[in-house]
Amino acid sequence: MANKTTIEDVELHLAHPDSINMKWIGNDQMREQLVAAWTVISDEDIALNPRLIGKPGVGKTTLAYAVARQMGRVVYIMQCTMDTRPEDLLVTPVVAGEGKLAYHASPLVTAMVTGGACILDEGNRMSEKSWASLAPLLDQRRYAESIIAGIKIHAHPNFRVCVTMNDDASTYELPEYIQSRLQPQIEVAFPSRDEEISILSFNVPFAEEDIVAYVADFLQKAHQVNLPFTSRDGVNILRFAKKLGELRDADAKGFLSESIEAVLGKDGAEFLDTGVPGDRMRGAMREVIDDLDEDDYEDLFGDDEVEDDMPEGDKE
Template sequence: MERVTIDNITLTLASPIELPLNWVGNDELLKQLLAAWMVIDERDIPFNPRLIGKPGVGKTTLGYAAAKRLGRQVYLFQATMDTRPEDLIVTPVVGPDGTIQYSASSLVSAMIKGGVLILDEGNRMSEKAWASLAPLLDDRRYVESIITGVRISAHPDFRIVVTMNEDSSTFEVPEYIHSRLQPQLYIDFPEAEEELTILKENLPFASASILRYVVDFLQRGHAADEPYSVRDGINIARYALKMMAASDQDPRDLLPLAVERILGEEALRYLR
């Protein structure tokens, strides 16, 4: 494990993540995200963009793919309702010899290493947790660790992207934070051809007819404003493929069965 010492406090750093994710389809969104992170002058600072959209439309994937495009290491922080300010910064842990050691969060690790942080599902976090990030998100670009008394400044290469689900079951992010999380990039459900490309990328071993069937289903769902996402589509096709491998039932019966088991009976009305 990597350690760094700041003002006599030794921090253990978190590791970057490595995911087999590739962004396909909407190249414009990728460009917009990369533009927001750009620094065009030595007096310029990067934006802290926010990716908004329904669950499963590709927010985390886009953040990851953009970071990889920059050639940076990617760190992920999964926000929850229970995220405390110190969880975002530095937490104390008891070491094997009984001494207190300090663990840097993935966010602080990314700040120190000059990586990219995906703050995932940021809408789940309380105002108190967000407040601890306020100085990081403006031109100060630092955080304060209350537990160690240390101020940690972001490496110039540090970038952050926040994903937010568009559902109501979460906290309202305070206005002063909203204004620091700009620009907002909205990810919508993809058009049919793009959706097919995405399914192919994720399930290269599935037949074209199965993927086409799933895309037809998803498109009817999108038109009716159902929350069925690419992720659901991937799961339907994947489950149907598994059932096909396990039985000699007609694939035409197994696809509806997969739809029903992934999304419930109501979803069957969107099958042709």
């Protein structure tokens, strides 16, 4: 692909696409909603700009990436922060020697001109000023104006964009006129136990089945009491336990609680000690790991065990 393009006589250097070995495992409804939002069904129709919302690490970026690839797009991930300025989102001038300036297109603008997909990752962190520069792009006008390069950039018909947002407190409240341009809202929820096991084994294929199942159960139990431990944490717990095992030349199983404490900190340690309120395993999470053995394991974590252990009041 050409790495330069010219708009209104201004030469733009294009950004590089992201290519990652990512597979989305989980609920088909979320995937379908994203596909539907991005599908254009007639000449009068335009693509929607969905917002994927969920806890950090539940798989929002993974879902957006997987769907964009599935729909045949080259993907550009743009990491948004509090410091992202309008020019970072669009075009940045770079000194190119001899007093000359070169213009660099952002991942977003590169996706716009080449017909790719852009993921505005963690967009909730970005200031209103930066969002305001995207308002015309996010409605039927589908263009953005770069003040710095003095050009109006029209989006290719194949261009698609979505925004991921963490639903934590560390975020700016987006103004209404921006929120209304970022619809539909797709809630990315925690995976089921089976999905969790698939996610963990896909990401850490060298971890044994029993520790994968243990970590999946640990996460499921944490979800029941609204602790925000996610698949990303699970992947890190498994990876770290395996590394400790490798280094100490012993079974990774023996290092799961150490790994959980190191990855999740105080909250993780506390949860290991107390378990789920009303749970017959209360206080036993740590012991379970310490002498995890396959037969005992079956007894402790039957398939329907998670449901059975729900405190009465929490049942639907």
